[in-house]
Amino acid sequence: MDQPRLPLITVATVTYNAESTLPCTLESVASQTYPHIEHLIVDGCSKDQTMEQIHRYVDANTGKAQPHDIHVVREPDKGLYDAMNKALEQAAGDYIVFLNAGDRLHSPDTLQKAFAPLAGLSPLPAIVYGETDLVDAEGRFVRHRRLQAPERLTWKDFRWGMLVCHQSFYVRTDLARQTPYDLAYRFSADYDWCLRLLEQADRKGLPVRNSHLVLTDYLCEGLTTQNHKASLGERFRIMARHFGWAATVGRHLWFVLRAVLKK
Numbered sequence: 001m002d003q004p005r006l007p008l009i010t011v012a013t014v015t016y017n018a019e020s021t022l023p024c025t026l027e028s029v030a031s032q033t034y035p036h037i038e039h040l041i042v043d044g045c046s047k048d049q050t051m052e053q054i055h056r057y058v059d060a061n062t063g064k065a066q067p068h069d070i071h072v073v074r075e076p077d078k079g080l081y082d083a084m085n086k087a088l089e090q091a092a093g094d095y096i097v098f099l100n101a102g103d104r105l106h107s108p109d110t111l112q113k114a115f116a117p118l119a120g121l122s123p124l125p126a127i128v129y130g131e132t133d134l135v136d137a138e139g140r141f142v143r144h145r146r147l148q149a150p151e152r153l154t155w156k157d158f159r160w161g162m163l164v165c166h167q168s169f170y171v172r173t174d175l176a177r178q179t180p181y182d183l184a185y186r187f188s189a190d191y192d193w194c195l196r197l198l199e200q201a202d203r204k205g206l207p208v209r210n211s212h213l214v215l216t217d218y219l220c221e222g223l224t225t226q227n228h229k230a231s232l233g234e235r236f237r238i239m240a241r242h243f244g245w246a247a248t249v250g251r252h253l254w255f256v257l258r259a260v261l262k263k
Helices: 022-030 050-060 082-088 111-116 155-160 173-177 189-204 228-243 245-262
Strands: 009-015 038-041 070-075 095-096 127-134 143-144 171-173 207-218
Touching: 009 022, 009 082, 022 050, 038 050, 038 082, 050 070, 070 082, 070 127, 095 173, 111 127, 111 207, 111 228, 127 189, 155 189, 155 228, 155 245, 171 173, 173 189, 189 228, 228 245
Parallel strands: 009 038, 009 095, 038 070, 127 207
Antiparallel strands: 095 171, 127 143, 127 171
16 A cells, blocks of 8 residues: 655755855754755855855765755855745745754754654645744754744734744745745845735635644844844834734834833
8 A cells, every 4th residue: 555645845945155054954954854855955156165065965965875855056146035036946845944054953853743744635734834942053042932833823923923933934835936035025025925825825725734843943143133123124014014004003012012011
C-alpha cells in the first residue's frame, strides 16, 4: 500500500553580504530530519564571503543518503522583498517559508513535527503557523516573542499587530505566488503579505493550521528591528488600508494608553 505523500517544503533564504549570520541558518536547514525539503537560496550578488559559504554548504550536502534539494540563484535585486518575490517564482515546494540569514529552525525535528501530520491531507491548509523564540547572534535564547499566536488565526487578528512572526508562517506556494510582496513597503511588506494571504484563505474557505510548536529562532537584529520607526509608520498605513483609518487610529490610542498604564 502506498504511503501518503508528504508535502515538499521550500525553505527560502535571501542573502546579501551575510557571511557573519548565514552559517547558523544553513546548519539548521541541513540538520532537519524531515525528508522533503527544497532549500532555495537567493543571493543579491554579495561582495563578501557569502557565496563561498553557500558553495561549501552545497558541496557538503551533495551525495548524502537523503540530501535536501539545494538551489542557488545569484542575481541583482531591488532589495529584500524583491528578492523574496524572486524566490516565490522559483519555489517548487507545496509550502514556502522565508528563513533569512541569522534565523534558524527551532530544532532538527521542527519540520517533521509540523508537516508529517499533513501527509495525504486534502485540501492542504492554506497556512501553517506557530510560535517564535528570539535569540542573539550566538543563538542563545533571549526571550519568547512578546506577541503570541492565537489558537485560531484569522486576518482580523492582525489588527493587534503581527501576532505570528513571518519566519513562522508557512504558506501554500500556489497561494503565495498569487500574492507577491508589495514593493511599495521597504520594511513591513511581510506584515502586509501575511494579512493578504490570511484574507485570501478566508475568502476561499481554506483551513489555517496552528502547529502548536515553536517553529523558529529569530535573530533579534533583523531589517525591521534596525529600522524600527520607519517600520512602525509603514505598519500604521498597512493597518489603515486593511482595517480603516478610524479603527487604526483608535487602536493606536489604546496601545499608547496601555503603555502608560503599565508604567
